[in-house]
Amino acid sequence: MDLESDIRMNLQNIQERIQRACLQVGRDPAEIRLLLATKTVPLSKIDIAIQEGYALLGENKVQEALAKFGSRLDDAHIERHFIGHVQTNKVNQVLRFATCIQSVDRLKLAQKLDNRLRNEGRTLDVYVQVNTSQEESKFGITPDRALSLMEAINGMEGLNLKGLMTIGLFSRDADKVRACFQTLRMLKDEAVYAHLLDEENYVLSMGMSHDLEIAIEEGANLIRVGTAIFGKRKYDDTYYWNENLDVQ
Ligand SMILES: *Cc1c(COP(=O)(O)O)cnc(C)c1O
Numbered sequence: 001m002d003l004e005s006d007i008r009m010n011l012q013n014i015q016e017r018i019q020r021a022c023l024q025v026g027r028d029p030a031e032i033r034l035l036l037a038t039k040t041v042p043l044s045k046i047d048i049a050i051q052e053g054y055a056l057l058g059e060n061k062v063q064e065a066l067a068k069f070g071s072r073l074d075d076a077h078i079e080r081h082f083i084g085h086v087q088t089n090k091v092n093q094v095l096r097f098a099t100c101i102q103s104v105d106r107l108k109l110a111q112k113l114d115n116r117l118r119n120e121g122r123t124l125d126v127y128v129q130v131n132t133s134q135e136e137s138k139f140g141i142t143p144d145r146a147l148s149l150m151e152a153i154n155g156m157e158g159l160n161l162k163g164l165m166t167i168g169l170f171s172r173d174a175d176k177v178r179a180c181f182q183t184l185r186m187l188k189d190e191a192v193y194a195h196l197l198d199e200e201n202y203v204l205s206m207g208m209s210h211d212l213e214i215a216i217e218e219g220a221n222l223i224r225v226g227t228a229i230f231g232k233r234k235y236d237d238t239y240y241w242n243e244n245l246d247v248q
Contacts, residue, residue, distance in 0.1 A: 010229045021216040037226030060084030100125040102165040117158030132180035133169035150196045163203025181218035
């Protein structure tokens, strides 16, 4: 089977998984937005999904994102979310392409973004990334400090706080994964109660290729999927490997 129909079929599969998960808990599948996690995926492949009508993309590395989108920043209908760790010294570069940053996880970063944006006379949508799995290897603010970071961001003119993001624990134990998503949902409830997030328009960004059903059951309304659409990132067939070498 050729590459294009592969990606189309994978997108179809994800839509079916979203529908089944929604059915389980009586949610409307139309509530769930699908973000394509496109790290290491070349534009030629991403374009196949864009032709299918997908327009919400997420990148992890500043350099890679600029290389891919640099020439196409005027594609106004494409949403370019940043979902990777933002180093403080990369703020200016991220702001060149991102239409939303999902990974704001510390006050210093928020302040730097805000300063820069106010200088440019514009605003940017951001989500706060929370470390709900307590793993040292992952970025994100701890759940107990998330609300005060949200409060601080709420007072910043350059930033529009729109939601929360987390990466679930990588575990076969579904209960442990679920607990991560429940933590994020409870934080969302607290934030809505404190008028830090809009009750109707908040974003709960959680769930990836392997755990999107659990995330949807726990209230996700934006899921971020890479592997299940574009294939494994590193050790796939040689065709894919060669493409990866081009990008990195
Ligand atoms: C890569 C990535 C995803 C997608 O992961 P898959 O397992 O490939 O679906 C989602 N969120 C973040 C932050 C990522 O870096």
